[in-house]
Amino acid sequence: MTAVLPATLAAVDLDRTLIYSAAAAGDTAGLEVVEFLDGAPLSHATPASWELLAELAGRALLVPVTTRTVAQYERVRLPVVPRYALCGNGGVLLADGVRDPGWDDWAAGVAGRAAPLPELLGLLGAVAGQPWVRTVRAAEDLFCYLVAHARDAIPAGWLADTAAAASAAGATLSVQGRKVYLVPAGLSKAAGLLRLRRLLAGEGPAPRLLCAGDSLLDAPMLLAADAAVRPAHGELHEQGWTGARVAVTAATGAAAGEEIVRWLIARA
Structure with missing residues (x-):
């Protein structure tokens, strides 16, 4: 794991952070469909944000961190295939698309509390x-x-x-x-992400951590990051939530997703 570890790990939530339903997007005109369900468009993103996400993946270790199940995550058409993805709110690790059984054991123990x-x-x-x-x-x-x-x-x-x-x-x-x-409570995106970072680093220095997310389930992850960003919408925004190292986008909806990717690239 440690041989290919880059200097920066970019952990990004999906729904209402990178991808948006028609209701959450604000306006789907000109947006790219990035997920279908039963043949119908389900999630969208700006074309620029999808192109930029591939650029981000070239500069940092891009790790999607989502509450989605594995099946729900696999419906999303990403511009690159991330080497690692955390699904199930940090409870499932996909490594090169394959579920890690050791991680399942860890998650079951945490959830059992x-x-x-x-x-x-x-x-x-x-x-x-x-x-x-x-x-x-x-x-x-x-x-x-x-x-x-x-x-x-x-x-x-x-x-x-x-x-x-x-x-x-x-x-x-x-x-x-x-x-x-x-x-x-113990099964969090933050716990899963920090565990992954420790495993990747091994005995070496941990990579710098950048995070993005919009919900209460993302908050601990944002606070654990070296720098983080959230959109100016969603659960955290509605509660007026912030953190010392947490930036807030100027845009809302799908445009905020593009702004988030640009923000991450600028710091990766």
């Missing part, structure tokens, strides 16, 4: 029959999430009560668009 997955799933499943709920699912046997028909339809009172119950169960609640995630 929270309440059992069926208990967390039950917090979401209790409202599965409500008209505002589209689906409730488990992901990678590590965490679970709810998909609502619309973000505005999610009851604020239910969110507050579920966040409190999740915290008591050793989990974190995060709202990303129409999705509500319940993730064991």
Whole structure:
């Protein structure tokens, strides 16, 4: 691992950071479709951001860090194939596209410090029959999430009560668009990313860490970075969240994704 380690590791969230649904993009005119689901366009990016992402991959070790499952991640058409990718909120490592079983063991141990997955799933499943709920699912046997028909339809009172119950169960609640995630507190993008950086470095110096993300699940990763950037939209922006080494884009929507890639290139 250490023989090809570059000086900089660029860890980047995908949804609402690099890629955008039609609703989150702001305007899909002129955008490139980078993900299809059942033959229909699902995620978009500016053509420039996709070209620049290939440039970034030539300057730094580009590591996508996403809450997506492996199957969901593999739907995204990246301009380069990253050597490493962290899926499942840091709970799954893909190395050259192959799942690392040793990493699975580590993640299972970390997730086991929270309440059992069926208990967390039950917090979401209790409202599965409500008209505002589209689906409730488990992901990678590590965490679970709810998909609502619309973000505005999610009851604020239910969110507050579920966040409190999740915290008591050793989990974190995060709202990303129409999705509500319940993730064991120890299973984080930051924990996975820092573990990967240690393994890559071995006995040598750790690479400089640049990070980008938009959600509460990204916050620890942004704070752990040597320098980080978040878009001027999303869960963190709505909460007015910031950090000493965290920049904020001027743009929103898909244009922010392009600004983020340019920001990373300038520092890689």
